[in-house]
Amino acid sequence: MSELTLVQAVNRGLAEAMRADPDVLLLGEDIGVNGGVFRATEGLQKEFGAERVIDTPLSETGIVGTAIGMALYGLKPVAEIQFLDFIYPAFDQIVSELAKFRYRSGGQYPCHVVIRAPYGGGIKGGLYHSQSTEAFFCHTPGLKVVIPSTPSDAKGLLLTAIHDEDPVIFLEPKRIYRSVTGEVPEGDTRVPFGSARIVREGTDVSLFAYGAMIPPTTEAAEALAAEGISAEVIDLRSLVPLDERAVLASVEKTGRAVVVHEAARFCGFGAELSAILAEQAFYSLKSPIVRVTGYDTPFPYALENVYLPNTEKIATAARNSVRAG
Amino acid sequence: MAEIAPRTLEGSSPVGSSDSLPPNRLLQAYRWMVLARVLDERCLSLQRQGRIGFYAPLSGQEGAQVGAALALAAEDWIFPAYREIAVALVRGVTLRSIMDQLIGNSTDLARGTQMPNHFAFRGQNYVSASSPIGTQITQAVGAAMAAQFRKEPLVTIAFFGDGATSSNDFHAGLNFAGVFRAPTIFFCQNNEWAISLPRERQTVSKTLAQKADAYGFPGVVVDGNDVNAVYLAVRAARDRAVSGAGPTLVEAQVYRFGPHSTSDDPRRYRTDAQVASARERDPVTLLKTSLIAQKLLEESADQAIWEDARRAFAAALEEAEKTTPLDPLSIFDNVFASRTPRLEAERTEAEASLRSGGAN
Helix, strand or coil: CEEEEHHHHHHHHHHHHHHHCCCEEEEECCCCCCCCCCCCCCCHHHHHCCCCEEECCCCHHHHHHHHHHHHHHCCEEEEECCCHHHCHHHHHHHHHHHCCHHHHCCCCCCCCCEEEEEECCCCCCHHHCCCCCHHHHHCCCCCEEECCCCHHHHHHHHHHHHHCCCCEEEEEEHHHCCCCEEEECCCCCCCCCCCCEEEECCCCEEEEECHHHHHHHHHHHHHHHHCCCCEEEEECCEEECCCHHHHHHHHHHHCCEEEEEEEECCCCHHHHHHHHHHHHCHHHCCCCCEEEEECCCCCCCCCHHHHCCCHHHHHHHHHHHHHHC | CCCCCCEECCCCCCCCCCCCCCHHHHHHHHHHHHHHHHHHHHHHHHHHCCCCCCCCCCCCCHHHHHHHHHCCCCCCEEECCCCCHHHHHHHCCCHHHHHHHHHCCCCCCCCCCCCCCCCCEHHHCECCCCCCCCHHHHHHHHHHHHHHHCCCCCCEEEEEECHHHHCHHHHHHHHHHHHHCCCEEEEEEECCEECCEEHHHHCCCCCCCCHHHHCCCCEEEEECCCHHHHHHHHHHHHHHHHCCCCCEEEEEECCCCCCCCCCCCHHHCCCHHHHHHHHCCCHHHHHHHHHHHCCCCCHHHHHHHHHHHHHHHHHHHHHHHHCCCCCHHHHHCCCCCCCCHHHHHHHHHHHHHHHCCCCC
16 A cells, blocks of 8 residues: 555556556657656656657647557557547547447457546636546447546556456546545556445435545535535446446435536536436435536636536535425 | 659559569459459449448559559558458458448448448458548558567558548658658558549649658559559558558559449539540559450450359359348447446347337
8 A cells, every 4th residue: 555646546557557468558748758747657658668658749639549550459558648628639539430449340349448638627727728528428339438536546447447348538637636645555456447436425415426526525525414414425436337326326315416527517427417317216306406517618717716616516506405305 | 842753653663574463463453353343333233222221432443452452461451441342352351241241231240330331351450441531540550550569570551542631640640650660551542532522622732642751751653553553562662661661651543433432423523524534544454455465364264254253243242132130239239348237228128129119
């Protein structure tokens, strides 16, 4: 066990996977000599060489397209997109190619690429260094989408991603890269996909969140506890595949649901979660599902604190949910 | 600025030179080209009869495709677009396998997931094709980088058209290949038309091959109607790639005789006279004339080659058409390595719907 930040845990996971399997290699912009703009790949080129930690030209479609070719050939590439906001030049490769290779070839050409990308706001990054567009990828059959919120999950989910047989979009909450620390077990301690984590048990209301929204959601639950409201906090961790059983079990117990994410509300991941609850847990619900999310505006720079969900907004929503029925 | 003058290989190694295709392989090349032509004509007609849903013809490109494919080794990886049936034939893909995909039956190796022409034949290193233009180019570079990484002496080759030279992945792919000296061949079949857009509206570059100059490696122009010239150009590119010297862009100049696809009406944008003029340099006829002149072929033997091709096609079609249809629930296969609980639930839902006739 060692106490690591979330970004250090990512680095640890990459290093351990590369030591264990010579087919694992990394490619991306500024990941080699520079160790990545967030230092997620710090020291890795030194240890594994420039052939396995590849600094690429500045082209996301080049990064993902070549990673796909490597994966088809049998390697296990882990591509870094510097910010999720810059992934769109590679969107065609991800949505039209990566997600569909196994399917469209009748299983002849599985294509296992892991794409890591820091996402999310709260770092004064404005329009193009802050967005949470996980829903685009969740809406694409053939992709798995995971988002850790703790250092041990960052390493454990990353190891699972690298050893998985399917393409994985691995989103890293950059806002908490360094603010969250925790014990990270040594060795190959994989965290399975499709398994939510109960952060805190409760009986009155279920708070669903992931990534950088876990700290304010947990704080809200603590504040609610002081008022006598028992909130359960579920960290979804894996959006695709989703642990629907855990989601339903929690709401069957509490009868109330608050869904929290940074992304814009309309057609966001919360819409899917709400639909699942409405379809499958309707008779357990005592009050309407509430979403606490980014607003349906582009991500603002100077006023990002107005835009982002925070402890107060989450606590208010949960309180209203409990009072409503 | 220096004058950009891509090397032209046309005529530089005439038939009969020591590097050229020997008579027996030239004759074999002709058989492949005839077979592709027969398949092409029959498939256009099958589409009109409603027996296949769609087709993208390759007529006019047989020489380029067969010449390129003959220059490759079995271990090389093909990254095709959707018009490369002659390449698949040379690689050893059976007519039956091609017809299975065009029909989308239960023995289609792509399991009915794709429109006709979007083949995947793993056994022949013929990678799954898609409809978006140019995306296979960066993938071919990545696979070449992987081969290089594993020190396996093979090449990858990306097939694409003149339209693809405007795509993002063309530029990204060539740039990456140049930077990493990837053992890749970029094989552009410039057939003059990207659906309705003529070559001169795609780019004002004098040639497509000269675009390689900007990425720091050679680009060559070759007469795509001359199977031997294409073979020599691709073989040279292959030798260069395997030796570690890096990629080559080969521009094979051809003409698309048919429509872009069965959904296209080329009379909206070009005249029959233009097509007739291009057909004067039909690669199949050119090779036949050359073979007869060299006394490698006689008219009667030629007749037999065409008849064999028609017979082989008819037999494959018959087999493919009597093959059972796909299992409707197979739509849930191969989304992931194994079905998620959600897909499992949807499969059950579809099964119930099929049982009650809901699918229709």
